[in-house]
Amino acid sequence: MAGAMLFGAAAAAHAQELRIGVRAGPEAMDPHYMAIGNQIAAIKNVYEALVSQDEQLRIQPALATAWKLLDDTTWEFKLRPQVKFHDGSELHARDVKFSLERVPRVAGPNGGLVINTRNITEVLVLDSLTVRIRTSIPNPSLPQDLARIMIVPAHIGDDAQVAAFNSGKAAIGTGPFKLLSFKPRTELLLERFDSYWRGPADWKRVQLLEISNDAARLAALASRRVDLINFVPYGDVAKLKKNSDYTVLHGDSIYIFLLYPDFRAQSDLITDKAGKPLASNPLRDKRVREALSLAVDRRTIAATVLEGLAKPANQIIVDKFFGAIEKPAPAQTNLQKARELLAQAGYPDGFALPLHCTSDRLPGDAALCSALGQMLAKVGLDVKVNAVSRTVFIPARARGEYVLSLAGWGSLTGEAGYTLAALAHTNDKSKGFGAFNFTNYSNPGTDAAISVAMRAMDSDRRRLLLSGAMQAVQEDYAIIPLVQLSSVWATRAKTLAFTPRVDDETLAYFIQAVKK
Structure with a gap:
């Protein structure tokens, strides 16, 4: 991380209340309902x-x-x-x-x-x-x-159902705060739990306000409606850094934007440029998937689209994590080779398909979606860009409604097994593998390597098996890594302190009021 502490503003008059503006709040207060990062980050307060x-x-x-x-x-x-x-x-x-x-x-x-x-x-x-x-x-x-x-x-x-948790009836935890009220997509209001085993928090009350619009979240900070915001819009970071009224901190995040091609045999969503459905799904051809990767200019995305607050990703997890490819080959951009591969696969004139992305989950997701559509167009693909709210995207993708999607992913255990078992193994509910494999990718050899690795008690053997499986997924272009994001928070000037996290979580208990 770029630094150890983040300082910001909570006026002394309301030091007992901490107000946090978040890009995405929890979807529900049932702690076992969903696994996405914004959900887990919020419920950890309770x-x-x-x-x-x-x-x-x-x-x-x-x-x-x-x-x-x-x-x-x-x-x-x-x-x-x-x-x-x-x-x-x-x-x-x-x-x-x-x-x-x-x-x-x-x-x-x-x-x-x-x-x-x-x-x-x-x-x-x-x-x-x-x-x-x-x-x-x-x-x-x-x-x-x-x-x-x-x-x-x-x-x-x-x-106990989701509604019972959302109402507070079943929302009983051991965490530092108790649930007072919850309005999905709006507000989570918490009260200090004085009998918390670590000791009571600095804050009597905590308010998490979901403000998905980036400009509105910044305005809430400027107007002192909130004391702290997460996911600062990348385009505003340089300006805030120059303003002594604010403090900004950023560092590497575990989250990587990944491009997911679907492996179904046929989809009416993929057509020729006249709108006629193709006889088979071109994304099943490795040459087509490699062409997609070669069409993407990761350096431009990182430096321009995401304002220098991202870096090209060469594999689907952070490079230094346990089980990652030790020395991944740098991802290349080569438009000519991409066109040649499409022609070799039987699509010299390209084809048309929709690209679906979130618009309100991670920084720059909608902007990256638009840029990606333009980059794919340069190799002859007609791409209809659809950036939608995460509340639409997540269930629709789970239902198999997308043929090409862009979404962020972070290996929250800090190692490769979690990601490979979730994304790259064939969906097998009986074994609990492939829970997030929404692309229908299936490679028996990769499955076997993942399965053996996940039960290997010798750490050196496990590392080798995982990195081998990761290499196979990479060579298949089964999931295409694009860029690794930065985490960015902002606050007004210097009365809050906390240690930022690589998983982007903003946990109220670990935010302290700085005494003047």
């Missing part, structure tokens, strides 16, 4: 998991104080004693069992958190503070997987 991750995604104790591997498929977790839920009840091992078993039953439109619990076959309560977890295969990354599985009290019952 709920906690057995383990947590620090600002660099290193695993730390949370509701569990210790854990150990008893054999290749058995883990034992010791719980922190005397932890209180918001309703006054005390954390018990049965709450952990209930929460882990609840995940596959309540998955929402993006598959929820099933990938994180896919290998769990049994959860045993040994005593009030000891839980034993058995997996179907060896799972060396189980602690990382559990960092996103929030614990709720068992007494909320099996019939």
